Amino acid sequence: MELHHSKHHQTYVTNLNRALESHHAAILANDIAAQIALQPVIKFNGGGHINHALFWQNLAPESDEGAKPDAAPSLVAEITKRWGSVDKFKENFSSALLGIQGSGWGWLVKEEGEGAGALRIITTQNQDPVFSGEVPIIGVDMWEHAYYLQYLNGKASYVENIWNVINWKTAEQRFLAGRADVLKGLEL
């Protein structure tokens, strides 16, 4: 957790700030080519920042009240409607996480707009952020740095154990909120 937060997340923030500064300079210089060239860097580091910020918030110590599905009554009701039970949902989410090839994230998201409120499990590559039109509810980091020091190549154990520290209270708040509210407070 310490390395993940103070080193990895910090690197995304540092590189994002640097890229945004260059981008700002490129706008002032009216340098379109430079602005375009910076897009992938901004997407990668900006995504890295947003994803990790959301991730820390949706984790909680096992002893917390919020670390149990009971803390998310309306979300659990919707999950049960969609997958049959919380256990079935966990099973589906876990197998999506283990199916990621390379680095990436798994997310429980809620649709906005058309089909609003519907829940889906999605995976994203590298640091791609969750698409617009979807509200991120629970995110799980599947980069090797997220588990390697403790679980080595045993990523299935990491996935199994992460369920003990999911912050269902945060998940419930996100489920009841809109995308803009969920992403609020993630400014640099």
Add this chain to the structure above:
Amino acid sequence: MSSTLLRTVPALRGAIRVSGATKPAAALASTSFVRGKATLPDLSYDYGALEPHISGKIMELHHKKHHQTYVTGLNGALTTIAEAESKGDFTKAASVAPLLNFHGGGHLNHSLFWENLAPASRDGGGEPDGALKKAINEDFGSFDAFRKQMNTSLAGIQGSGWAWLVKDNQSGTLGLVTRANQDPVTGQYSPLLGIDAWEHAYYLQYENRKAEYFEAIWNVINWKTVASRFEKA
């Protein structure tokens, strides 16, 4: 429309067969396949032999666990495809393509990677000589410039992947390419030297300081292997 489509199909198929049958086989000479099954190749050095540059613990896990997972996954994908094929279920067979690419690529890449490494006390480290040295100087300016470019490529990989020194089969020149995840180097390029930039390749020893790993690995690069691939490519 449809006649164009029909005409291009045989040509396309021919092209795929040709590119599939060219160089990679030479580079893969020592990868073992038994009765059509992929198997984990032995290393020609001990797990601890690359220390202090790559720890024995990393090498052991990387070879015995990670590479083995790709071998198992590849054999599983091949079995699924063969079964689906025998039932005429080509949709099912085609759906395995991403797994075949991932695990097949993982097996291929790691098999090439182990041979690219050698203990610093034996063939590891130093600089290439002969024709390879000449080609590197011509295409990159100098060995140092090449090393710097390769490290820049490695550092620029977003997520998991590999950087490769390759020979372009058309122009005969050397170049650098990166590949995401376990995508193999095929087709136009022959892989000469690959460096694994997945976090599992360095994390236990270097943690988030991946630049240090990319510096250290040059002490254990086996230039003899690179030179022999260069000659055969």
